[in-house]
Amino acid sequence: MTHRTFLGVTLGGLLLLAGAVGILESGAADVFLEATRPDFQKISLGVVGIQNAGGPDWLGGRIEEVLKKDVKRSLVFDLVDLPSLGIKVREVSNGATAIFKQAADNGVSLLVWGKASLKETGKEADATMEGFVYDSSSDEVVGGKRYAGSSSVIRLMAHRFADELVFRYTGEPGIARTKIAYVGEQGAARELYVMDYDGYDPRQLTADGFLNLMPRWSPDRRFIVFTAYRNRNSQDIDMIELATGKRWTLISYGGLNITPALSPDGNFLAFASSYEGNSELYRLDTRTKAVQRLTVNPSGDLSPSWSPTGRELAFTSDRGGGPQIFLMSSDGTNVRRLTFEGDYNAAPAWSPRGNWIAYVCRTPRKEYKLCVMSPDGQKRMQLTTGPGVDDSPSWSPDGRHLVFSSTAEGKSHIYMINADGKDLERLTFEGTHNSAPAWSPAS
């Protein structure tokens, strides 16, 4: 790190501290002072193997593959390639001290192994999986899990086990069982879909035949709010219940009704509507059904994104000419501008950790890319580069990943990326246009 950078970081850190202290005293804004840990030590973990204990040849390998990818994506564990360390066994029995010693000697903290079976019992296939963990720091098998279910939940078993590992070693639920809602294309129509966080098992939610856009989750994952063009000539903000498919209309003012977002406690729906002339922000109290107007100006205000405490909103406004990101308290007071670099900054998404706001930034070469900025405006990073239009960033509940749409490879598809811009992974491969991804809360 150069001298100047070091100074910059220190000054930045001091400013951040000073700013945060000042803000916390006034109570007017939220900035989480998350300890950013660029040198966070991942826990080294080796997956010995998931053995077949009865069933098709692909079974153990499939679960192992899902488990390894989940572990790697969690960014909590460093997935170790055991054979390259000379650990070539594929099976572990609980008393296998030799392999445990090998692991400890090679600096591997955790060993994971298990077995799976799949029986076709007439109509229903019965699948089981069990997994165990050895921790070299305490030199013991700390425990395991056993799952049973139909063949349709085989991937879920691996995901759940991965989440248990993350929970054990961080105290937070993992993201392997989260979902991503998005908009897919059906002919000329755009409809809502939900898929697993790794792109598997897409399910269609709506079939209205025109445009359903901008899905967002309720905090308990039971509902999705979205913009619906039910009759082609106007939009409503609708809500759908995932377990039943039931729908309600929440907002049906004249004009544009777009970009709905439920607060982290589910008590408010922030949204934009142009029924009073131009696009303004409002919040609907979901209990009393009262609507409060938040912005009053002749420009366009839209795309509200709640801070994790629900006390603040980030949003897009073109009151300065072109679209820029602004922050305000969730009652509409204390409006201040966040972005000053570039002439087009839009689609903000506030991380659940509070420490970053992701958004779409237009570069001097007129490319639409992903950027992140700290809520105090001090730190800014461009996360993506290259061709194509990147849009609609949405954070994972652990705040370590973003999902977004990009036309980098031709058609619009959905991608995942780490919050530091690494490990870009494509999630959708089918369909002609996939956009507007929204990452569900953790369960």
Place this chain on the structure above:
Amino acid sequence: MGKFICTAAMVLVGSVAVLTAGGCGKKSLQAGGEAQSAQQGAMMKGGTGGASSDGAQSGVGSNFPDTSMQSGSSSGLMGLDKNPSEERLGAGGGGMLMAKADSSGSAGRQLEDVRAEQAASAAAGLRDVYFGYDSWTISEEGRQALVRDADWLKTNLAAAIKIEGHCDERGTSAYNLVLGEKRAKSVRNYLVELGISASRLSVVSYGKERPFCEERAESCYQQNRRGHLVVKTAK
């Protein structure tokens, strides 16, 4: 102060709703709405899109369920056990069942309606207005096109038109909806200046969600940056 007015209005609306017997109480909500101060906004006054015929006139749903975070909704993660017992996992992805999409024939109807509109618009020979990048200003060419469209409207006095605002694929989906609306309103405003009654002109924005072409080239981008005029058919 705003909160007080809101609460007072709510009480008024509530009591009027109670007094009016049964039903959705659309009329009572409207009466209550008028009692609210202008600052809170008259919720039932539609903007330019026209009130939807099926929603509550107040513009806010009245019967949707509580979306508040249920306390104690746990992940169900139980931790690792030395002697794990079997956990049975439910179908459909761990407790979140997903309904099949409702194919009530709505998609087919939409397609038919769009086709009818397209046919009527083609017959009328209405001209569209094209816009510059990031812009909603009407060019000289656009003005000429609208003069001809206004002539048609003055000859066909029973006709109503819908002005769709469109954008090219660049930019965010959300902001392009706002930009599309600005374009549609520019067109509407100019037609009103030319003497067409605003009640015959509705606007809607499709942003970049219903493009006319998909190529990644300026020739296609130009095609998509437009105000598209559509003759409204009988439905």
